[in-house]
Amino acid sequence: MARRAVSGLSGGGRRVALDVWLLLQATASATAAWLVARYVFDHPAPYFAPITAMVALTANLGERGLHAIRLLQGVLLGLLVGQLVLALLGEGPGTMALAVFVSLATARALRSAQIVVVQAAVSSILVVALGDQANGVQRLVDALTGAGIALVFSQLLFPPEPLALLRRAETAALDAIAGGLTTLADAIDRDDDSLAQQAVGELREVLDHLLELRRVGRTNTRVTRRVLMWRAKVVVREKENAEHLDLLGASCLMFARLVASAGSDTRERLQEPVRGLTAVIASLADGLDDRDTRQRAADRSLELATRITAEAGPADTDRAFLAYSLRTVATDVVTFAGVDLADVLEAIRTGALDRRVPPATMPPGRLHRWAGRLMGRLLGRPERLRGGARRSPSRSGTSKGRS
Known part of the structure; x- marks a missing residue:
């Protein structure tokens, strides 16, 4: 409760x-x-x-x-x-x-x-x-x-909950990243170099949250040995996704440093995509348990990444350099949401994300069937919950291996 x-x-x-x-x-x-x-x-x-x-x-x-x-x-x-x-x-x-x-x-x-x-x-x-x-x-x-x-x-x-521990550390890191990007977007909007340097400092402090995330990951490695197999698989998968936060934090910091050193005319067009990615990261922080939230974040980040690439201009310009750096941030967001990196890169090239974000927890139907089979064994009834159907007594009585 x-x-x-x-x-x-x-x-x-x-x-x-x-x-x-x-x-x-x-x-x-x-x-x-x-x-x-x-x-x-x-x-x-x-x-x-x-x-x-x-x-x-x-x-x-x-x-x-x-x-x-x-x-x-x-x-x-x-x-x-x-x-x-x-x-x-x-x-x-x-x-x-x-x-x-x-x-x-x-x-x-x-x-x-x-x-x-x-x-x-x-x-x-x-x-x-x-x-x-x-x-x-x-x-x-x-x-x-x-x-x-x-x-x-x-x-x-009050036993430890590995997934909850990991999600809590992820949320703290994502909140810190979103805060740094918000400051960076404000710096671009106001053309304020000192505010851009402040954003760099805030994103550098994200490293502390990432260290905490690694500590929680090591703790979860011990804790997951004592939990149910399906829960352990969920935790391991989420731990793999959490490791992408290291890359996301590093790419955000690098992008902020590039923005802080760029000229006003180069960075001014990045305000909208920066705020868009900030909103995506903030939504992830508030809905890590929700598959739909992760999917929307992946789709929105992919949209921003493809648009940034299309508007980058000649490859040898500072604007293109910033655009590709921001695209890296968007790519890391989609990867953290649960999409394989190879699929992300392919989606950027084609403009469409075919892979869906996997569920954050065990699918209810699978848990329902598992519980039904377990109860059937405990009660001695050959019931199987498959689409709500139940094996009839006449068939069960003549099943192989039963008298």
Whole structure:
């Protein structure tokens, strides 16, 4: 229900709602961990449990389960080192320094992730600061409780959705590209060189969003191993499309740099196609899940690409150079929408796009048939949902392999 409510909001509203939703999950996990440690295990001050759960649930989406495991590793290492140092040296001025150093050095020697290194040091600090060796087992139970609660929240109650993670990163990148192109179109309209340089800077910042997109792609590679096969295929296909955003971001940046260095008479005729492509990219950002939106974006981009090519003029002019650069942007948009690059190039030559954009999700009919076959097997009925037809009892009774 919460996800459906979030999906109905605008882009900015969705981001705010998602942030609030994730904060509520982190709060609930920390509270649940504290309650379990306090009232189930009867620990008077179970600080490790809520800290571990809360920190794990504030990690990036798709990495929260892995974060919980790494936090547990760090806590266990820090508890062990802290307890050993206290047992050997007791409470003293050098105990804290030695505990922190040994924790950090051991985590580094094991080539642990940064969160493991930090958590090991923090845990050893807490152990030495409290100075109570008798509570070592209690702290271990608290750490296990916090990590366990975090895994329940991140893997069972609110598991990661690979396609949603990818779409969110794609939307952010597309919004940034559309914003940079809007500034560029304004610069062309006003013949403002400083505004054109500002557009170059905005499009250069798109690289940060593309880095985030790559990180999400790597995370999804791990996550898709645990999802249904048909969902994994959808995610892999969308990941391949998302990789074209790298090319789109690079071509937009190159085009903006060329516009910023061109003369007024050369770039003035590009305002309309730039605004057209900006509208196309903005529509993609708002409708990545919609096949019709992707198809319209591909068709509109192809139309702009062919028209730009036709109006380019002699190949050795600056205007033609800009036109071909803008055509590259349009080509990258069509490719990102889901059309194979070879088909895009052929469509530009012929002026017609024969290939259709593939569906963004599993076709309903295919899912319907799959569900029908599964229910038929579970109920022991040889029903097949093909065009709404059902095999008659007389035929099923005489089917091959049935008595």
